[in-house]
Amino acid sequence: KQEVTQIPAALSVPEGENLVLNCSFTDSAIYNLQWFRQDPGKGLTSLLLIQSSQREQTSGRLNASLDKSSGRSTLYIAASQPGDSATYLCAAPGSYNTDKLIFGTGTRLQVFP
């Protein structure tokens, strides 16, 4: 059964820092992994979908990598800003060839000025 873990649960950094959020998963037979952002009281916003064939995906200051062999994905945020403060969630398919996602419990990020 797929399990998704995110460490750390919370992170507080000063503005301008580059930071890495970690996501690990137990079943590496996946074909993609998705990163989301959630602001307090809001829905989830899709940030990046990374396919297993891609290994990396970039959007602006965000870069996500996927290493199936080690069961890990990282979300790199460059030059963090206070507006990046939110909870970041990763989600992996429950098994190969399924679109049913298993979510981690998220990393709550605070970027202070």
Next chain:
Amino acid sequence: DAGITQSPRHKVTETGTPVTLRCHQTENHRYMYWYRQDPGHGLRLIHYSYGVKDTDKGEVSDGYSVSRSKTEDFLLTLESATSSQTSVYFCAISEEYEQYFGPGTRLTVT
């Protein structure tokens, strides 16, 4: 936002009453999902649909039923609400394997 709306956005109901939450999408997506989000558990899949009248159970389906009579609407029903069903409920659609979420419904069962 993938054209997803949820209604109601907030609801307070009493234990034992039936409740129906609606998810509406405007872009003719085939795949739709209902999740619940609870502190310490993250998001968990309740039910999903692959098309009109084609639904199946997710991870936490007990106490919930769904219906999809039109492509654009996916309804989640709590037949007899319990306090353990107090949660935030999210609807999602899938497009090219990427899931997009609605704004959520906060349900409180007293």
